Amino acid sequence: MSGMVFLVGAGPGDPGLMTRRSLELIAGADAILYDRLIPSGALDRARPDADLRYVGKQPGGHSMTQEAINELLVELGGRGLSVVRLKGGDPFVFGRGGEEALALVEAGIAFEVVPGVTSGVAAPAYAGIPVTHRDGASAVALVTGHEDPEKPDTALDWPALAGFPGTLVLYMGVGNLAAIAERLIDGGRGADEPAAVVERGTLPGQRAVGGTLADVARRADEGGIRAPAITVVGPVARLRERLAWIERRPLHGRTVVVTRARAQASGLAATLGALGARVIETPAIRIVPRPVEGDLADAVENIDRYALVCLTSPNGAALLLDALRTSGRDARALAGAMVAAIGPGTAAELERGGIVADVMPERSIAEALVASLETVPVEGRRVLVARASEARDVLPEALAGRGADVDVVAVYDTAAEPLTDDEALLVSEADYVTFTSSSTVRNFLAALDRNGSGHSLSARIVSIGPITSGAARELDLEVAVEAERHDVDGLVEALVRDAQANAE
Numbered sequence: 001m002s003g004m005v006f007l008v009g010a011g012p013g014d015p016g017l018m019t020r021r022s023l024e025l026i027a028g029a030d031a032i033l034y035d036r037l038i039p040s041g042a043l044d045r046a047r048p049d050a051d052l053r054y055v056g057k058q059p060g061g062h063s064m065t066q067e068a069i070n071e072l073l074v075e076l077g078g079r080g081l082s083v084v085r086l087k088g089g090d091p092f093v094f095g096r097g098g099e100e101a102l103a104l105v106e107a108g109i110a111f112e113v114v115p116g117v118t119s120g121v122a123a124p125a126y127a128g129i130p131v132t133h134r135d136g137a138s139a140v141a142l143v144t145g146h147e148d149p150e151k152p153d154t155a156l157d158w159p160a161l162a163g164f165p166g167t168l169v170l171y172m173g174v175g176n177l178a179a180i181a182e183r184l185i186d187g188g189r190g191a192d193e194p195a196a197v198v199e200r201g202t203l204p205g206q207r208a209v210g211g212t213l214a215d216v217a218r219r220a221d222e223g224g225i226r227a228p229a230i231t232v233v234g235p236v237a238r239l240r241e242r243l244a245w246i247e248r249r250p251l252h253g254r255t256v257v258v259t260r261a262r263a264q265a266s267g268l269a270a271t272l273g274a275l276g277a278r279v280i281e282t283p284a285i286r287i288v289p290r291p292v293e294g295d296l297a298d299a300v301e302n303i304d305r306y307a308l309v310c311l312t313s314p315n316g317a318a319l320l321l322d323a324l325r326t327s328g329r330d331a332r333a334l335a336g337a338m339v340a341a342i343g344p345g346t347a348a349e350l351e352r353g354g355i356v357a358d359v360m361p362e363r364s365i366a367e368a369l370v371a372s373l374e375t376v377p378v379e380g381r382r383v384l385v386a387r388a389s390e391a392r393d394v395l396p397e398a399l400a401g402r403g404a405d406v407d408v409v410a411v412y413d414t415a416a417e418p419l420t421d422d423e424a425l426l427v428s429e430a431d432y433v434t435f436t437s438s439s440t441v442r443n444f445l446a447a448l449d450r451n452g453s454g455h456s457l458s459a460r461i462v463s464i465g466p467i468t469s470g471a472a473r474e475l476d477l478e479v480a481v482e483a484e485r486h487d488v489d490g491l492v493e494a495l496v497r498d499a500q501a502n503a504e
């Protein structure tokens with residue numbers, strides 16, 4: 001049986017720019033040979049038993065020659081495997097995909113080419129530069145800047161490129177930029193022709209500098225621009241001044257750490273990402289649901305005896321409803337009770353189960369919930385507080401003080417998540433660390449300590465509310481930002497305001 005080799009483009013770096021076909025093939029491949037410039041997480045959906053091999057080139061050295069890669073593709077394909085050769089951008093644009101395809105044809109191995117979004121078009125686009133434009137850019141040339149133009153045997157006809165009637169897009173040219181610009185000017189391109197360099201296009205750390213052919217190399221050098229970068233030469237480069245969109249996002253260039261449990265982090269991470277932040281997810285805790293037995297089983301079994309049911313976290317709400325379902329009941333079991341939610345996140349979980357909360361305070365803290373319940377008659381009635389095993393007792397104590405018969409039932413525990421060395425490094429370079437509960441503060445700092453990073457947090461600390469801030473201060477963390485509304489949207493709002501006030 002003959003195998004199949006797929007020459008697949010992974011796009012310029014933003015994982016969202018990977019094609020659907022590339023993801024399908026990655027998920028099904030027996031073997032994946034990948035390069036350095038592939039999007040982070042590109043291999044997340046690979047099969048656990050897939051043979052993953054890094055064959056990329058190290059800057060300054062080659063980890064594997066092109067010939068060796070060709071041979072490996074032929075060998076794996078010849079063994080009947082489904083092989084994905086994954087490359088940055090497009091495989092047939094400066095990706096040596098043509099050479100690999102030729103080697104496969106020669107060996108009689110079937111192959112397929114999956115185009116990708118090429119960085120020469122995508123990086124300019126993310127920097128606000130259309131490579132063609134109705135006025136004045138009716139053609140575009142993709143050029144390698146890899147060769148030193150001073151070399152006598154250069155394969156490129158620089159005078160002809162200088163006269164090219166359209167936009168020049170240079171790949172791989174940061175080091176040679178000054179020499180290239182000089183060649184183009186010598187060839188007749190105007191010294192005042194607009195030019196721009198885009199570093200790490202479509203990635204969170206994207207940066208761009210603009211100028212003219214005469215000064216763009218100096219500006220790039222002063223700006224510390226490094227590979228990977230794309231240079232655009234032509235009048236379109238000036239449109240960046242008006243069309244730069246990503247660099248204007250409120251959190252562009254900021255790195256924000258999300259310490260929330262992974263199961264809940266996605267909403268916060270997505271919101272921050274959409275605002276332009278580079279998001280590092282390092283969950284400090286994991287939610288561990290309690291088995292439905294003992295107290296919890298008893299409360300669920302007799303749920304109709306409660307006059308009031310209080311949920312003090314989204315997890316608590318979701319897990320109580322799960323427990324009801326497991327015992328063969330549904331939302332109707334709560335028909336006779338009043339239901340109180342501590343905040344909008346918790347109310348949203350209840351709504352997912354078909355329950356609209358009767359009581360929800362404006363501020364999502366226990367004291368506010370106590371105040372909201374003041375007019376609810378509880379004396380002599382049974383009240384259920386379903387919550388984390390470790391939580392403050394403000395609410396149950398207040399209710400008991402008013403004569404209620406309160407059952408406090410733990411529906412989940414929080415377990416600490418460790419921090420890897422790589423994660424600790426990312427955290428140490430972050431601009432912001434966000435905390436959405438006191439348990440995330442405590443567990444995150446404990447994980448940093450265990451990691452040997454101690455309290456060397458230079459990031460600004462963002463807290464969801466006063467209780468979380470209090471937990472941080474107790475551990476000698478200075479809280480830079482505290483949300484006014486104690487939910488995720490409120491936290492994001494406060495963070496953005498701080499970032500704008502502290503704009504570089």
Ligand code: SAH
Binds near residue numbers: 118198199
């Ligand atoms: N096949 C790839 C190009 C590979 S050559 C493609 O189609 O995009 C490698 C060069 O691509 C780098 O030196 C750089 O010039 C460019 N490049 C790749 N990713 C880039 C990115 N995210 N931002 C800017 N340039 C990038």
